[in-house]
Amino acid sequence: MDALLSLTQRLGRVVSPSGGTDSKQLYFAGSMVALTLLISISRLELVITAPYLLALGVLALSTVLALVIRWDELRTRWAAVVPLLDIVAVALVRDLMRDTAVAVSLLAFIPSLWMAARLRLPGVWVSTLAITVLITGPIVLRAPFIDSLTLAYALLLPFTVLQIGLLVVGGLQVMDGQNRRLAEALAEKDSLLDTAATSEQLLTSIIDSVDVGILVVDREGNDALMNRSQHRIHALASPADVVDPEESQLLVRYPGTSATIPPGQRPVRRAVLGETFSNYVVDLGPPGDRASVSTSARQILDHHGEHAGAVIVFSDVTTYIESVRSQERFVAAVSHELRTPLTSVIGYLELARDDQELSPTTASFLEVTHRNAEQLLLIVEDLLADQGTRSGPQELQLRPHRLSEIAQQSADSFALRAANAGIMLETEIAETPELPLDAHRMQQAVDNLLSNAVKYTPRGGRVRVATEVGSTYLELRVIDSGIGMSAQEQTNLFTEYYRTATARDSAIEGHGIGLALTRRIVVAHGGQISVRSTQGTGSTFTIHFSLDGADGADGTDGADG
Structure with missing residues (x-):
């Protein structure tokens, strides 16, 4: 038991980013010795050459220094001495075995990560420079001629060491920040547990959502994490003359247009306000150098189920x-x-x-x-x-029309199609008062709803078209007994090109266009459209008009909700 505890403590010192020079060196020396034994079995002549013996001598020197000197009492920068000597040893072996085992270069990652963890950014730069001089330099000097392929091959190792080192430093910095927050909450056990659970939930959400650009915001809407790809995307959306632009200053436009998206309807702001959405496409950057980006957002909840922030993913x-x-x-x-x-x-x-x-x-x-x-x-x-799906109808030709007559005409048009599909099409149409409507456009909207109802209702089902007139409103409803949809699918239903997973799994044809266009037509008339659905039991789409003129503002404001 004591031996196991001692081994655990020793391994803990090996992976510690701030100490354990002797343990780290013994781990590396053991790896080199194991490699030497394997080589000597088949190629003993390589091991007894002067360069290999010199490499073992350098390794022995660095191991002795690691065990004898109390590195924790010296200034931090002296911690680079031992891993630098290890890199020298690896470089000597690699140069000797350049024609048979170039993979020996990978051993240089161990002391490089060691320096990155101990010295952070200075350690990354020192290890990258050392590998460039000691390993990449001889590769270039020995090349029969130097071209771009030779340089690419030679620089691959230091470039990889640099990138991994930066990732290690970034990860340690995030870890340091989390540790500081945990240390401040250590006095209260419950607070410590809450913080740990939130950190775990945050990490899980990030891993599940990783795609290209990632932005994490906390519950107050402050940036908590932004990866490198997202920095590039953010730079593209930033005006050239503004160093740290606010959300309202970013160059975010509706796709394919020069119209700027209001700050409240932009992806990050929508996520901060608690929305969850998928495939919300925006254009970023100046008109001559814009990029189209699909954005998705998921809310982060702590283990109490309370809102803790959001993850926004950006895909080009x-x-x-x-x-x-x-x-x-x-x-x-x-x-x-x-x-x-x-x-x-x-x-x-x-x-x-x-x-x-x-x-x-x-x-x-x-x-x-x-x-x-x-x-x-x-x-x-x-x-x-x-126009189509991107901008909706050009202009409305408004004339007095009855929505009930339009509904009846749609029902008549789809009667034969429903009968051929084995679906009972029912009407419950009450006469509605005249409204200023573009009859062709409104007919198009109602036809889209009926087309979807018939399409997504299996044989033997029912579709009903109904109108209702209240004291201050009138409504048109299309009700079906079809496949229905989940609450999450209803959230994204009126998004362009969006199709529910149920529809895709059922191999029902479609492009996700009709409902987005229907919504724009209804909103352009000052109305509202909503959906109520349960998976497996059907859906009800409702077009609502207020008879006291109150819908116009609401319908327009909710156009991108």
């Missing part, structure tokens, strides 16, 4: 966005070719409707066909105007 999706825009250009070209025949179809439909000898049934079919052809032409014209 510039290439993907450019691909999407190329597809949009392709769609616009196809739409241009569709517009002419569609116009001709509508013209001939109008001529056919003028025939006085048509039966009522045929006239009804022609009416539905004509209305849907006009709706299709409207969509084609939207694509040609490069």
Whole structure:
């Protein structure tokens, strides 16, 4: 038991960042001796050469110094002597075995990490310089000719040592900060446990969310951690003439536009305010050098379930966005070719409707066909105007219309499609008062809701379209008995290109466009749209208009919520 305790204490001194010079050196010397024994089994002639014996002599010298001198009583910078001698020993062995075992260079990581842990940044720079001179230098000098590949090969080891050293220093600095906070709370056991649990939860959240750029904010909204990629992204969004910009000064725009996103709707501010979201795309940087970034945020909770901060992840999706825009250009070209025949179809439909000898049934079919052809032409014209999902409708042509009539027309249009899918389409449409509406746009919004309801409801299910008029409001509801969705999925439902995991797993076709466009149309009319859903039992989408004019501001303010 005593031997195990002694071994544990010795290992603790080996990994200690601030002491244990003798233990660290014995650990390294043991590694070198083990390597020497392995080499001597097959290539004894290498071990008895002058360079190898010199390397063992240097190793012996550094080990004696580590065991004899009381390094903890000397000034900190003297701690570099022993690991520097170890690097010399590794360099001698590596140069001797340059043609057979270049991996010996990896042993230099041990004393390099030792110096980084003990001396922090000065140790990183000293070890990097030593490896560059002692290992990289001979590689370059022995090269038959020097080109970029030779330099890249030679500089790989010192560059890697530098990066790992900086990571070690950064990790130790974070650890030091945590230790200081824990030390201050040591007097209170409960406070210590709370801090430890919060730190564990923070670390878990960061590991689970790592992608590219990572920003962690505390419960007050202050930056707690920002990785190197996020520093680069932050620099891209910072104005050239501002050293430490505030959130409102950062160059953050809506995708593909020059319109600046208000501070309250920017990713970090939304996360600070407690929102959880995914795939929120923004453009960063000046117009000529912008990058498209997809952002996601997750809230951090302590073990009491209370809010402790947030993790925001930034992913560069510039290439993907450019691909999407190329597809949009392709769609616009196809739409241009569709517009002419569609116009001709509508013209001939109008001529056919003028025939006085048509039966009522045929006239009804022609009416539905004509209305849907006009709706299709409207969509084609939207694509040609490069509106689509990114900017919504251009202008509303407001005229007095009844939402109940629009709902009935949508139900009529989808009746055959629902019947073919084995779905019962029901209506409960109460006459609504006239409102200033763009009938084509509102028809498009209601059609999108009905299309989704039919698409996500299995055969044998029900879809119901209903309108309701209250004393101060009117509502249109589309209710289905389909697959439904989780609360988290409902949070992101009106985000462009977002599709629920249930929809993807069910292999149901779609692009995540319709609901985002529907929402913009409703909000542009001064209304509100909401969803209530339970996974496996169906969804209810509600379009709400206030009859006292109170919805306009609310609907607009919540457009990006």
